[in-house]
Amino acid sequence: MHEPSLASANAATPHVELHNVSCGYGQRVILRDVNLVVPRGQVLGLMGTSGGGKTTVLRLIGRQLRPFSGEVHFDGQDLATLDEEGIYRVRRRMGMLFQQGALFTDLSVFDNVAFPLREHTALGETLIRDLVLMKLQAVGLRGVRDLMPSQVSGGMSRRVALARAIALDPELIMYDEPFAGLDPISMGVAARLIRELNRALGVTSIVVSHDVHETFEIADRIVFIANGGIVAQGTPAEMRASDDPLVRQFIDAQADGPVRFHQPAQPLDEDFGLAARGDGR
Numbered sequence: 001m002h003e004p005s006l007a008s009a010n011a012a013t014p015h016v017e018l019h020n021v022s023c024g025y026g027q028r029v030i031l032r033d034v035n036l037v038v039p040r041g042q043v044l045g046l047m048g049t050s051g052g053g054k055t056t057v058l059r060l061i062g063r064q065l066r067p068f069s070g071e072v073h074f075d076g077q078d079l080a081t082l083d084e085e086g087i088y089r090v091r092r093r094m095g096m097l098f099q100q101g102a103l104f105t106d107l108s109v110f111d112n113v114a115f116p117l118r119e120h121t122a123l124g125e126t127l128i129r130d131l132v133l134m135k136l137q138a139v140g141l142r143g144v145r146d147l148m149p150s151q152v153s154g155g156m157s158r159r160v161a162l163a164r165a166i167a168l169d170p171e172l173i174m175y176d177e178p179f180a181g182l183d184p185i186s187m188g189v190a191a192r193l194i195r196e197l198n199r200a201l202g203v204t205s206i207v208v209s210h211d212v213h214e215t216f217e218i219a220d221r222i223v224f225i226a227n228g229g230i231v232a233q234g235t236p237a238e239m240r241a242s243d244d245p246l247v248r249q250f251i252d253a254q255a256d257g258p259v260r261f262h263q264p265a266q267p268l269d270e271d272f273g274l275a276a277r278g279d280g281r
């Protein structure tokens with residue numbers, strides 16, 4: 001179902017590239033001069049401090065956000081050069097799975113997965129049925145197709161959302177916090193599924209996550225984002241061996257390090273009225 005494009009003929013072109021990208025919201029700059037390459041077919045783990053800009057990177061790639069300066073390329077094409085129709089076409093080649101990737105509660109599991117097919121293609125119901133069942137099979141949930149979202153567990157509904165995200169055969173899948181809120185077993189299932197789909201569908205995957213264990217397990221490369229940019233990147237093995245204090249703080253889950261536990265605040269004694277009392281209590 002992929003749209004043929006000249007650029008995609010070149011397998012050596014990175015699937016996604018950010019060139020000197022600065023971006024933010026309103027006046028506020030979140031990322032400065034970021035360069036990022038996402039090679040085709042890999043799983044990239046995007047990690048880092050909370051509020052560092054990981055989701056913002058996904059928004060840049062999906063063109064929900066335009067950079068202040070610099071370029072975002074998808075399959076060799078600068079997104080800024082595309083008109084609305086072009087952006088629409090590019091977005092169809094991307095699957096996005098957000099943490100709050102809520103299912104339509106009044107549609108069955110089957111109809112949730114069928115939704116993008118009915119919405120964006122002219123395929124007949126017989127073919128749609130086969131495609132939906134294939135996608136549900138890929139996430140291990142063909143057996144629950146007639147249930148309503150309220151009747152499946154949190155982990156399962158995340159997998160239904162994944163089946164829906166791959167309904168149109170995307171070539172890039174972006175996951176925002178796919179492990180958040182899952183129990184350890186469901187987390188392992190979700191992680192293996194991401195890796196397996198990456199291989200079986202031949203897609204490129206970007207996984208935004210705080211979960212070091214699961215992400216390091218499945219990613220080919222890890223990129224750490226903090227302080228407005230990329231502070232470290234490499235294979236999971238390289239990151240584990242890194243002595244960069246920020247990487248260590250993250251991997252070893254230390255509360256304090258280059259990233260402070262306490263956000264800047266006025267002095268404690270002022271907040272608790274001790275200074276005014278002056279008696280040290």
Ligand SMILES: Nc1ncnc2c1ncn2[C@@H]1O[C@H](COP(=O)(O)OP(=O)(O)OP(=O)(O)O)[C@@H](O)[C@H]1O
Nearest residue numbers: 025026030048049050051052053054055056057208
């Ligand atoms: N729509 C928006 N308008 C204004 N500011 C925003 C908006 N979205 C995000 N931000 C701010 O941009 C910064 C980066 O947000 P982003 O969601 O990209 O971080 P993140 O690294 O994904 O964080 P987390 O790991 O906590 O989800 C944060 O300080 C956030 O408050």
